[in-house]
Amino acid sequence: MTPEQFIAGLPKAELHMHIEGSIEPALMLALARRNGVAIRWQTEAELRDAYRFTRLQDFLDLYYDGCRVLLQVADFHEVTRDYLRRAHADGVRHAEMFLGPQGHTMRGVPLAVVMQGVLSAMEAAEAEDGITSGLILVAQRHRSEEEAMALLAEAEPWYGRILGFGLGGAELGHPPSKFERFFARCRELGFKVTAHAGEEGPAAYVREAVELLQVDRLDHGNACLEDAALVKELSLRRIPLTVCPLSNLKLQVVTDMAVHPLKQLMDAGLCVTVNSDDPSYFGGYVNDNYLACQQALGLTQAELAQLARQSFEAAFMTEAQRAQALAAIDDWVALAEADAQVAAMSPLPQEAE
Numbered sequence: 317m318t319p320e321q322f323i324a325g326l327p328k329a330e331l332h333m334h335i336e337g338s339i340e341p342a343l344m345l346a347l348a349r350r351n352g353v354a355i356r357w358q359t360e361a362e363l364r365d366a367y368r369f370t371r372l373q374d375f376l377d378l379y380y381d382g383c384r385v386l387l388q389v390a391d392f393h394e395v396t397r398d399y400l401r402r403a404h405a406d407g408v409r410h411a412e413m414f415l416g417p418q419g420h421t422m423r424g425v426p427l428a429v430v431m432q433g434v435l436s437a438m439e440a441a442e443a444e445d446g447i448t449s450g451l452i453l454v455a456q457r458h459r460s461e462e463e464a465m466a467l468l469a470e471a472e473p474w475y476g477r478i479l480g481f482g483l484g485g486a487e488l489g490h491p492p493s494k495f496e497r498f499f500a501r502c503r504e505l506g507f508k509v510t511a512h513a514g515e516e517g518p519a520a521y522v523r524e525a526v527e528l529l530q531v532d533r534l535d536h537g538n539a540c541l542e543d544a545a546l547v548k549e550l551s552l553r554r555i556p557l558t559v560c561p562l563s564n565l566k567l568q569v570v571t572d573m574a575v576h577p578l579k580q581l582m583d584a585g586l587c588v589t590v591n592s593d594d595p596s597y598f599g600g601y602v603n604d605n606y607l608a609c610q611q612a613l614g615l616t617q618a619e620l621a622q623l624a625r626q627s628f629e630a631a632f633m634t635e636a637q638r639a640q641a642l643a644a645i646d647d648w649v650a651l652a653e654a655d656a657q658v659a660a661m662s663p664l665p666q667e668a669e
């Protein structure tokens with residue numbers, strides 16, 4: 317079995333992807349046309365060509381601009397359904413998706429339109445493909461804490477349909493401490509909380525996310541490696557990191573996949589997971605991320621399986637769901653091992669005499 321085949325069949329959870337970052341160029345053009353929204357690009361090739369970034373802010377400018385094509389319930393449904401279909405095809409059994417309502421409500425799209433489209437797609441995906449999913453609403457960190465509080469209040473009608481709240485957007489200059497009261501309120505209400513930290517920002521931001529925001533998971537978290545005491549704390553407390561390798565490459569957080577810190581984070585005993593972040597902008601869905609790491613870092617089947625197990629350990633799912641998913645990984649690993657044994661026993665193809 318090739319690494320591609322092993323990764324393709326490996327049951328996994330995806331815990332770090334932004335719905336708005338999964339609008340494929342073809343859908344972007346179709347929605348722009350359907351909704352009469354002017355965009356700068358005419359073809360898929362032009363769009364793909366525009367996806368060159370030197371830092372997070374370059375990407376965010378394009379990403380927020382791309383959100384303008386999303387206007388109707390059907391648009392939010394389509395982009396979410398498309399992502400969940402792709403994820404299912406990649407062996408994702410459970411996805412926890414980020415949604416950034418402020419990028420929509422601030423341009424006049426009612427939250428009800430956004431939620432109706434996204435939630436109906438999640439229901440359809442579970443009914444049709446059996447993939448389960450959850451929703452994490454992300455506050456934009458360049459906005460004020462009051463605006464994050466307003467988002468929390470506005471989301472109240474959907475509290476029963478939301479897993480948690482997170483923090484995303486421009487990291488540098490907007491430390492987690494800016495949102496301490498917001499996170500305290502989210503936790504008080506019983507929500508899970510995550511924050512992007514240590515993507516472009518320093519280890520101090522990761523520490524703030526853990527100690528001040530008391531996050532259940534860290535999104536990215538790469539920079540924790542700069543602080544050995546922090547790594548130890550994350551390892552002891554098994555605070556998961558949702559790492560996004562191809563995103564890191566595209567946003568020049570790393571210069572080359574060969575120097576990506578994924579393996580170092582694993583070797584430090586951290587509960588690391590692999591995710592796609594914004595798959596249509598960064599050129600890869602979750603399996604592309606697993607494969608890029610396998611190839612650049614020489615990950616073994618056992619290490620790939622460990623990453624998949626950790627994705628379920630880190631997921632906000634029920635224990636019963638988790639046990640089922642872990643058993644499915646064991647089955648797949650056993651099958652791959654049997655396959656390898658058969659391959660080792662079979663004689664080399666003989667030349668006809």
Ligand SMILES: Nc1ncnc2[nH]cnc12
Nearest residue numbers: 334337484485512593594
């Ligand atoms: N990689 C990323 N970092 C911060 N915020 C984001 N929003 C979407 N993708 C993001």
Ligand SMILES: [Zn+2]
Nearest residue numbers: 484512535593
């Ligand atoms: Zn992200």
